[in-house]
Amino acid sequence: MKVKELEIPATQIPLGGSMKLEYQGDPVILIHTEDGFSAFNATCTHLGCLVKWVPNEKIFFCPCHAGKYDRRGNVIAGPPPEPLHKIHIKVKEDSIIFV
Amino acid sequence: MRDRLKKWFEAIYDWVDYRTGVKGLVREQLTDYRIPPRLNKWYSLGGLSLFVFGLQLLTGVFLLVYYVPSTQEAFASIQRIMLEIPYGWLIRTCHAAGAHLMVIVLMLHMVSVVFIGSYKKPREITWLTGCGLLFLTLGICFTGYLLPWSQLSYWATTVATNIPKPIPIIGPEIVKLVRGGEKINPDTLNRFFALHVVVIPAMMLALVGVHLFLIRVLGISDPHKSNEKGEG
Numbered sequence: 001m002k003v004k005e006l007e008i009p010a011t012q013i014p015l016g017g018s019m020k021l022e023y024q025g026d027p028v029i030l031i032h033t034e035d036g037f038s039a040f041n042a043t044c045t046h047l048g049c050l051v052k053w054v055p056n057e058k059i060f061f062c063p064c065h066a067g068k069y070d071r072r073g074n075v076i077a078g079p080p081p082e083p084l085h086k087i088h089i090k091v092k093e094d095s096i097i098f099v
Numbered sequence: 100m101r102d103r104l105k106k107w108f109e110a111i112y113d114w115v116d117y118r119t120g121v122k123g124l125v126r127e128q129l130t131d132y133r134i135p136p137r138l139n140k141w142y143s144l145g146g147l148s149l150f151v152f153g154l155q156l157l158t159g160v161f162l163l164v165y166y167v168p169s170t171q172e173a174f175a176s177i178q179r180i181m182l183e184i185p186y187g188w189l190i191r192t193c194h195a196a197g198a199h200l201m202v203i204v205l206m207l208h209m210v211s212v213v214f215i216g217s218y219k220k221p222r223e224i225t226w227l228t229g230c231g232l233l234f235l236t237l238g239i240c241f242t243g244y245l246l247p248w249s250q251l252s253y254w255a256t257t258v259a260t261n262i263p264k265p266i267p268i269i270g271p272e273i274v275k276l277v278r279g280g281e282k283i284n285p286d287t288l289n290r291f292f293a294l295h296v297v298v299i300p301a302m303m304l305a306l307v308g309v310h311l312f313l314i315r316v317l318g319i320s321d322p323h324k325s326n327e328k329g330e331g
Binding site (some may be wrong): 048 | 254262
């Protein structure tokens, strides 16, 4: 059984930007930083709200109880008990592929 | 004119009394009902919570007339209540404020009952039905909060229904059971609506009935009288 792949053109996300999408039923947030592209499950590990990317602070922020994560998904402030769940992606030429 | 009305009223009252004995009931339970001396403001909290509950039922029925329980129309119907329906904003604000007030009044009522010690024998069942009423009140607040289907209510319910998740093994199943799915979805709104307007109010009315019946059977608790039973 082949899992359906998702392909996003890399040009859609400028450096410092982010994109929200749904992948396999989960809300996903895709960011573009100096580390390159990375994707996380956008569900806050505290109580399940959706985090958003704050470009000028380079953090993920959850509006429900002010949980904060750095650009690698690690908790830096607030109540979340564990890091954001990372989603594996591959960058191939000009597109980002979810595998 | 007034005399004639009074006469008619008395005639109807007599007719009903002959068939039900309502006059005796009014005399025993209302006009000649004795309460202990030295009662203070703390004793009014039970009656006050009943009053707020009545207010919630009344304003709730008004809101029910215009509210549409569907994810497509719920928010728009709330906007209509707030902006178009004459005094809709007042009714809805009363309903929201009344919900807060009811929890506050019930808590104070509970505190006074604990401090006076009136939960003790023979009033344990009154106390337990009161506890049940408190939890039902919290439940009705919780289910009502989702109904506007706003960002606030959606995420508040997401957060609150996530709370049982860390319970080992059964936690995720409880979350699914409460939500009726993996996430908050249209079925969640519909089941919360059913709980909020039918199931919980009916249970509360039944428990209020038992609670009030027991208060009348056992009489008002008087802390100055020791070892009393029954006579209030």
